[in-house]
Amino acid sequence: MSAARWDDQRTEVIIGTLLRTGVMLAAAVVLVGGVLYLARHGRELPEYHSFHGQSASLKSPRQISHGVAAMSAPAIIQFGLLLLIATPVARVLFSAIAFALERDRMYVVITLFVLGILLYSLFGSG
Amino acid sequence: MGRRAPVGRDHCGSMNILEFSGLIALGSLLAGFLGALTGLGGGVVVVPMLTLLFHVDIRYAIGASLVSVIATSSGAAAAYVREGYSNIRIGMFLETATTVGALAGAAIALHVPSGAIAIVFGLVLLYSAYLSSRHREEHGAAMRSSHLAEKLKLNGAYPGPEGKLPYTVTGVPAGYSLMFGAGVLSGLLGIGSGAVKVVAMDQAMKIPFKVSTTTSNFMIGVTAAASAGLYLNRGYIAPGITMPVMLGVLAGSLMGARVLVKARVRVLRYVFAAVIVALGCEMIFNGATGRI
Helix, strand or coil, X not given: CHHHHHHHHHHHHHHHXXXXXXXXXXXXXXXXXXXXXXXXXXXXXXXXXXXXXXXXXXXXXHHHHHHHHCCCHHHHHHHHHHHHHHHHHHHHHHHHHHHHHXXXXXXXXXXXXXXXXXXXXXXXXX | CCCCCCCHHHHHCCCCHHHHHHHHHHHHHHHHHHHHHHCCCCHHHHHHHHHHHCCCCHHHHHHHXXXXXXXXXXXXXXXXXXXXXXXXXXXXXXXXXXXXXXXXXXXXXXXXXHHHHHHHHHHHHHHHHHHHHCCCCCCCCCCCCCHHHHHCCCCEEEEECCEEEEECCCCHHHHHHHHHHHHHHHHHHCCCCHHHHHHHHHHHCXXXXXXXXXXXXXXXXXXXXXXXXXXXXXXXXXXXXXXXXXXHHHHHHHHHHHHCCCCCHHHHHHHHHHHHHHHHHHHHXXXXXXXX
């Protein structure tokens, strides 16, 4: 039991570092997109008083990657935000691998369930 | 604050996107800073700030807040795990409740009028201010772990001054239900609901306070990600608003965590709690009178 706990702890430290890197990477991408966005649209007037949804190009992971290829500033921001949303997903994925290495079948199942919900939210709920 | 111009559009008519983004980034920086310093989280003030001060539609505000919650949770994780307090099994098991709850909450948010969301938000603000004003007393540890906790391998140990201190877990069904509720609130309001998570672990399951808070921080990011995907797919995440909010809150919370050790937080906690009460009342008033 104590050996397993120690392994948990080591995995957590690796995952924690990974998360921090992911957040910093995401923040850098958002910053780049933000600077581009403000340089191009900074003088325009904001319009957020009423909700009308984002255009389709900013809603799904696939559409966003098309926008990034076209150097669209909002799409670059959105891509950074997508990276950010992906960091907890990566954490759950790595936890599943760690539980599998510990041969803890019950927790592999529990973790895969959580992962399934996250993936459904990102890709299946559109 | 929050006095709305007769026609909402006029209010920001004089502000261009550069000024608008700059002010939101500044406000978010302050929110993240105070949130980290007081331990209440920046998420709870971001939505009221955006809706009351900047007259942003509450659904855009919730989307932006959710993203910033992920940023602070994941950003702080590295610092927390090194101390060895968080319990990954407790966290992962309870995440099955919070993520399902978060999806449900986000789905509810799609069908509920924004005034109702504002009222619920106000009530949650008042409750979290009440929670933060109470004295934190260390409860007695659970004498015996429940059968269920043993089966789920939730019992653990955390580093104390003289080696590892083992602890046992109880009240699993009650804690699990509370966690589902925390998830619903997170998806509905775009907050981390860290306060409810800590209550569930600390009070219901008798998990030691340090383990509860650090495990809760880890869970917040995963819970928020469960509803953030849905918000993104439905067009609730607007890059123009989310960009300054996310960068501001992240920078603010990193700064807050750095000065946390030196600062005298007590007075600040009261001030922040007072601000939250004021915001809560204003959210309820604006929601009830149909201004949000």
